[in-house]
Amino acid sequence: MATLEIEEIRSDLEPFLRLLLQAAHFHLQFQIEPATLRDPETGTPAIVVNFTGEDADLLLERGGELLAAIEHLAVKFLDLTSEERLWIAFDCDDYKSVRTEELRLTAVTAAERVEHTGQPFALNPMDARERRIVHLALRDRATVRTESQGGGPFRKVVIFPAEKK
Numbered sequence: 001m002a003t004l005e006i007e008e009i010r011s012d013l014e015p016f017l018r019l020l021l022q023a024a025h026f027h028l029q030f031q032i033e034p035a036t037l038r039d040p041e042t043g044t045p046a047i048v049v050n051f052t053g054e055d056a057d058l059l060l061e062r063g064g065e066l067l068a069a070i071e072h073l074a075v076k077f078l079d080l081t082s083e084e085r086l087w088i089a090f091d092c093d094d095y096k097s098v099r100t101e102e103l104r105l106t107a108v109t110a111a112e113r114v115e116h117t118g119q120p121f122a123l124n125p126m127d128a129r130e131r132r133i134v135h136l137a138l139r140d141r142a143t144v145r146t147e148s149q150g151g152g153p154f155r156k157v158v159i160f161p162a163e164k165k
Contacts, residue, residue, distance in 0.1 A: 006034055006047050009078065009088065013049070016077050020070070028053035035089075045089035049074070052092070059092045064099070067092055068127070086129060100133055107137040107159075111144045114159045122149070125156045 010032045021028050028051050035048045051059055051067070059067040071090040080088070089096060103126075110121045123134065134157045135146045142162060149158050 006032070009047055012078055013074060016074065017049070017070075020073070026053070026058070027055045028059070045087055047088045049088070049090045050092065051090070056092050060095050064092075064095055067095065089129070099130070103130055103133045104137040107134045107157075110159050111138050111141055114161055115143050118161050120158050120160045122158045123156050125150065125154045128155075131155065131157050 013032060017030055021030075030049055030051045032047065032049050035045050049071075059070070067090055071088075074090070075085050075088070078088075091097075106123065110123060114121050126134075131148050135148075138144055138146050138159065145160050145162050147158050147160065148155055150156050
């Protein structure tokens with residue numbers, strides 16, 4: 001992220017987001033700020049765009065679909081590389097931290113099911129950041145292994161029993 005600095009992002013992103021929110025008639029405010037905890041291994045972003053306002057609930061409907069769409073548009077606008085995309089995240093009302101905990105719990109529950117049944121278990125499709133959370137949640141669990149399968153918006157994590165040695 002040496003080439004991607006918060007002030008550089010802020011100067012490019014602020015006018016874009018203002019125009020987008022105004023054109024969509026959203027009653028939202030946003031702040032672009034450094035993340036409190038940066039962890040490159042887990043994909044925790046360095047920069048967070050936090051939304052607040054009376055239309056915040058619209059961003060979080062249908063699993064945060066609109067929030068993800070705005071993030072996607074912003075990343076395209078900023079012309080970020082695939083690596084740089086992981087350095088910036090959009091959030092609203094701590095949705096992402098709650099979702100991260102939910103994914104970790106889902107991963108552990110699914111791993112326990114795989115351990116019990118001996119059968120692989122596929123999670124629902126998710127984006128790269130969410131898949132990474134699942135992989136990392138189970139990486140130290142010797143009884144299972146994870147693998148991403150599929151393509152595009154249908155890419156998902158499949159949990160398998162660990163191979164016998």
